[in-house]
Amino acid sequence: MIHPALPSVLVAVLAGLGVYGILARRHAVLVLVGVELILGAAGLLLVTVGSTTVGEGTAAATSGPVLTLFLITIAAAEVVVALAVFLALSRERGHVDLAAPLEDGSSTP
Amino acid sequence: MSGLDVLFLAVGLLTAGSALLAVTAGRVLHAALWLVVALLGLAGCYLVLGAELVALVQLLVYVGAVVVLILVALMLTRAGGVPVVTSGGQRAGAAVVGAATTLLLGTALVGSVGRDRVELTGPDNARVAEGIFGVYVWPFELLSALLLLALVAGVAIARGGGKRS
Numbered sequence: 001m002i003h004p005a006l007p008s009v010l011v012a013v014l015a016g017l018g019v020y021g022i023l024a025r026r027h028a029v030l031v032l033v034g035v036e037l038i039l040g041a042a043g044l045l046l047v048t049v050g051s052t053t054v055g056e057g058t059a060a061a062t063s064g065p066v067l068t069l070f071l072i073t074i075a076a077a078e079v080v081v082a083l084a085v086f087l088a089l090s091r092e093r094g095h096v097d098l099a100a101p102l103e104d105g106s107s108t109p
Numbered sequence: 110m111s112g113l114d115v116l117f118l119a120v121g122l123l124t125a126g127s128a129l130l131a132v133t134a135g136r137v138l139h140a141a142l143w144l145v146v147a148l149l150g151l152a153g154c155y156l157v158l159g160a161e162l163v164a165l166v167q168l169l170v171y172v173g174a175v176v177v178l179i180l181v182a183l184m185l186t187r188a189g190g191v192p193v194v195t196s197g198g199q200r201a202g203a204a205v206v207g208a209a210t211t212l213l214l215g216t217a218l219v220g221s222v223g224r225d226r227v228e229l230t231g232p233d234n235a236r237v238a239e240g241i242f243g244v245y246v247w248p249f250e251l252l253s254a255l256l257l258l259a260l261v262a263g264v265a266i267a268r269g270g271g272k273r274s
Contacts, residue, residue: 005224013125029137034132
């Protein structure tokens, strides 16, 4: 027996912290940390609903954990592409500061 | 409070505290390492909720792979002297937006789940396997293609698009 409000509150806290992390950071990799927290909150919500409700049939009964596994996989793919973009950015500009002003004409081929 | 409640409270407080430190830590490496603790705590939450397979995958994929990727990217981008946090005004605005998100999601979710305790009735691992390889087999196969695509795209982007002046 578990109180279902506890995981819900944790989901809300993690999502709020992730939004704060995305908006308040200027280092690109740390913005990604905020995105990871929001994705974690989404996964926790899926697992919570999956383990506290009873579904009819295989598709509904297993959708919580299965969709969480899919979410984790998609998040891994997203992290790979995002970090590759940051590497290219740091090679092009020498830093990954998202708040730095863009210099004119430096990125024209 | 039942035993599961106390257990989830402990793991959840650990997760929330380390997530807070991950978004407020002043140094890049510390933030990444607090993210490790937060993701470990999240795996613990999955375990308490009875989803052992998801907890294990979270441990392997996130704590094992994603965090190592983030640490390697931190070393490669080597942001010497780049300030980590934005100005005070933007941080205050971000805190307001984050708190509003928490409040909105919290009231909506807590209002929707009801007040009485529920039994944990999640599917066991054999049932989850039936779901993955039965009903959800095509999304599962598509995800493997997505991972391959992400790998190739990551290499292509990180190598750069040829020589440019």
